[in-house]
Structures are given as C-alpha cells and as structure tokens.
Amino acid sequence: MGSVTTKSMANGLQYVEVDTELCQARIFLQGAQIDQFQPKGQSPLLWVSAADDYQVGNGIRGGIPICWPWFGQSEIADFPQHGFARTRTWSLSSVNMQNQLAIITLSLPINHADKQYWPHDTQLKVVFELGTRLKVSLVNTNNADYPVQLTQALHTYFPTSDIHNTQVDGLAGSQYIEFGQGPFKQPHNQVAFTKETDRVYTNLQPQQIISTPEGNIIVNRDNSHSAVLWNPWIAKSQRLSRFNDNDYLSMLCLEAANVLDDKVLLQPGDSHTLITEIFWQDEVN
Secondary structure: OOEEEEEEOOOOOEEEEEEOOOEEEEEEOEOOEEEEEEEOOOOOOOOEOOOOOOOOOOOOOEOEOEEEOOOOOOOOOOOOOOEOHHHOEOEEEEEEEEOOEEEEEEEOOOOOHHHHOOOOOEEEEEEEEEOOOEEEEEEEEEOOOOOEEEOEEEOOEEEOOOHHHOEEEOOOOOEEEEOOEEEEEOOOOEEEOOOOEEEEEEOOOOEEEEEEOOEEEEEEEEOOOEEEEEEOHHHHHOOOOOOOOOHHHHEEEEEEEEOHHHOEEEOOOOEEEEEEEEEEOOOOO
C-alpha cells in the first residue's frame, strides 16, 4: 500500500512524505505547499528552483503555492502579495488510503494576526489526491452571516527541459490581460514562449495541454474559468528572489484561478471548491 509519514527539516519545517505503489510526493505544512509529485515510472510533474533554500516564512519557489484570499497585489497597501496562506503553517487534518490513492487534507487556522488581513468567519482546507494523477481541491466555506468575496490561485510550476520547445494548447475562445493591458482576444489555440509572459486568462475552457520535450502534461480545472500563464524570461529572472538567472529555461506556470470576473462570491453558508488536476498524457493506467 505504501507509506505516508510526517518528517521535519533541520530548520523545523514539517512535511508529509508520500511513497505508494503509484507515486512519490512531498507536502509542506507551511503553505500546504506540495513541492514534489512523481508518478512511478514517469517524470516529475512539478518544478522547484534549485536556488530555493526552504526557509521558515518564505513560500517555496516552485511546486504549487496557494494564493489566498487574494491573487497578486491587494487593494490595501502593505498587505502581502498573493495573500498570507502560502506562508502560514496549516494543520494536517486527515490521511486516508483509498484504492491506492493517498488522500491528504490540511486546514488553515486563521490566527489573531491574520484577522487584520481577513476578518471574515470562513474555513479553508485543501485536499490532495495522489495517484498516477495529482488532484488538488481548495475548499472555501463562508460561516459568516454576510457575503464574502475573494480571489485565489493554485500557482502550479511545471517542468520542461527547453522552454523554446514548449507550448500550451487549449486557449482558443479566451481573452487575456497582460502587464495591465487588455483584455485581448486570444488569437490562436496555442501559445509558445519567446519573451516574458504574464497573462491572466478569462473565459477559458477547462482543459489545457502543455507540450514539452518530455511529453504532454494535461491540466484540468474545475470551478475555474480563469488561469494565469507565466514565464519570467531573462530580465525578470535576474530580479526574482530564490530563482536562478537561467531557471526560466526549465519552467512555466499555468495556474488554476478565480480572478477578475471569475472571483468567488460566497453567500452565507455556501462553499466553493477550486480544483486542478494534472497528469502525463501517457500515464500508466
């Protein structure tokens, strides 16, 4: 059946290590951030910069950071970029094995300090389903007696051996904003990378395919009509923290999101689940 164990790094960062017949994975309690996922007999599906030093208080530059309860810059000055969930320590709520799948649930306690950013009575949990595929479900519940609005993203970093020979398919019919300009209609079904790319897509169909020299990665989304496509390219790579100058050559981000017109409005008592599922197209069944 495999094993699911809790371990700690020398600096105290705790993580859950998964080793089953179907996959290997690692999930940190800080940020509820998965940084490793590899189906058995296949290549890894997540990328992490070799420059990241896994420090307390920093989100990992790779894997799947959770951006919550806002994506990007807050409308309020001095609030942390991409929210506070990715740097907080989550609680390990449950570990289950079902039909060779490891199902791991973490929840985010909202402490007194966080209430300056998020004074609302909400619950947040994330469920990881790990097999030949990785499925991540981010579940929001509004316990307040008034509506609550938020934006969020599962900021997934994907690997490639050559960004110059990597494309993303499945963008037809959508529109995007880039560098504060737009919206622009997406002219083609496919996007290749030749420069810095930082696009927020809306009206997007629920599946994209990332074509890399190693094979095709299928990216599915549910309860999400928006996504972010990002590669920092040359100049920005040199400015990013915990990121090597040439890392842009081996990664891209395609993030399941609820942003812009796709933001979440939770009525009292309602729940919303943002889902992303990723797998190699030639996965072993």
